[in-house]
Every structure is written in C-alpha cells, then in structure tokens.
Amino acid sequence: MSTLQTPDKRPVLKIPYSHVEIIVEVCSGIGVILILIMPFVWWKKIPDLIPTHFGLSGKVDDWGGKGSLWLLPGIGAGLYALITFVSRFPHTFNYPWPITPTNAEKQYHIGRMMINFIKVETVWLFVYLDWNIIQVAMSKSTGIGISFLPIVIIVVILTICLGIYYGNKAK
Numbered sequence: 001m002s003t004l005q006t007p008d009k010r011p012v013l014k015i016p017y018s019h020v021e022i023i024v025e026v027c028s029g030i031g032v033i034l035i036l037i038m039p040f041v042w043w044k045k046i047p048d049l050i051p052t053h054f055g056l057s058g059k060v061d062d063w064g065g066k067g068s069l070w071l072l073p074g075i076g077a078g079l080y081a082l083i084t085f086v087s088r089f090p091h092t093f094n095y096p097w098p099i100t101p102t103n104a105e106k107q108y109h110i111g112r113m114m115i116n117f118i119k120v121e122t123v124w125l126f127v128y129l130d131w132n133i134i135q136v137a138m139s140k141s142t143g144i145g146i147s148f149l150p151i152v153i154i155v156v157i158l159t160i161c162l163g164i165y166y167g168n169k170a171k
Contacts, residue, residue: 010091011104015112024116031123032080035073035130042134043069050137058143060136069133076126083119087112096164097171106170114163121155 017025046066053062090108091099093115099107128144135141 010099011101012091013105013108015090015105015109018109018113021113021116024113024120028080028084028116028120028123031120031127032077034127035076035123038127038130038134039069039073042138046134046137051133054132054144054148056146056149058145058148060143066137069130072126072130072133076123076130079126080119080123083115083122087115087119090115095167097168103171107167110163110167110170114159114167117159117163118156121152121159125152 043066046069048066049063050066050069051060051062052064052068053060055061090111091104093108093111095107095111128148132141132144136143
C-alpha cells in the first residue's frame with residue numbers, strides 16, 4: 001500500500017528561471033498589457049452594444065453593454081496574477097509520483113514550466129477573445145470561428161500531457 005506524499009514533506013527549493021521560462025513570462029506580460037489597453041484604444045470607436053458570448057459555432061449569441069468589455073481584461077489580469085503567484089510554490093503542486101531530494105529540482109522545474117505555459121496560453125486566449133469582441137462590435141468580423149474551441153482544448157491538453165510526459169521521464 002502506498003501513502004500519499006504531502007507537500008509539507010517535500011524539499012522547498014528556489015529554482016532560477018530558465019531562458020524559456022523568461023520568454024514565456026515576457027509573452028504573458030505583453031498579453032496582459034494588451035488586454036488592459038485594448039478597451040482604452042477602441043472605447044470611442046465601438047458601439048454601445050457589443051458581443052458578450054459566442055456559441056459553439058463561433059458566432060455571437062448574446063450582446064450586452066460596452067462596459068462588459070472590461071470583464072475579460074479584469075479576469076485575464078486576475079488569472080495572470082493568480083497563476084504567477086501559484087507558480088512560485090511548485091513544492092505544493094500535485095505530482096503523480098513521489099518527489100524526492102534527488103528529483104525535486106527537475107520535477108519542480110517541469111511543474112512550473114507547465115503552469116507557466118498554461119498561463120501564457122490563457123492570457124493570449126483572453127487577448128484573442130477581447131480582439132474578436134472589438135472586431136465583431138465594429139462589424140469587421142462575424143465571430144471567433146468554429147475551430148476556436150477545439151484548438152484551445154487541444155493546446156491545453158497537449159501542454160498538460162507534455163508536462164506529465166517529461167515529469168514521468170524525470171521521476
């Protein structure tokens with residue numbers, strides 16, 4: 001019978017960011033800046049009624065006031081801050097294998113990379129959605145496209161699978 005290893009039994013390490021992680025952080029930061037400035041840039045150009053929801057077909061299926069344009073930047077920036085905070089504590093992540101003093105640094109690095117890739121994917125998802133809301137509101141587009149949701153799901157699942165694959169190799 002195996003026992004579940006609790007995070008308080010794991011080594012707590014300060015692991016420097018790799019070059020790839022720095023690039024991912026910069027890309028995430030640029031995305032957050034974009035989602036925060038886009039409403040300011042287009043505020044006067046968009047009508048009072050904007051898309052607030054897209055159906056599975058990628059077409060708009062609900063409309064609301066243009067004040068709702070601030071919802072995505074708020075959620076996106078909040079998720080960015082939350083994921084950034086969580087990524088600083090990889091010893092608290094759930095791992096499907098034991099973390100030992102020998103494998104801790106590698107496992108924490110892989111876990112943090114996976115979380116940070118999900119962060120950049122999430123931030124740019126919000127950039128894409130915000131941009132499309134603005135484009136549809138200004139009658140320059142009709143929706144986000146039918147392939148949007150499958151692509152998002154595939155990218156996130158692929159990121160998680162790669163994290164599990166590399167973590168399994170490093171156990």
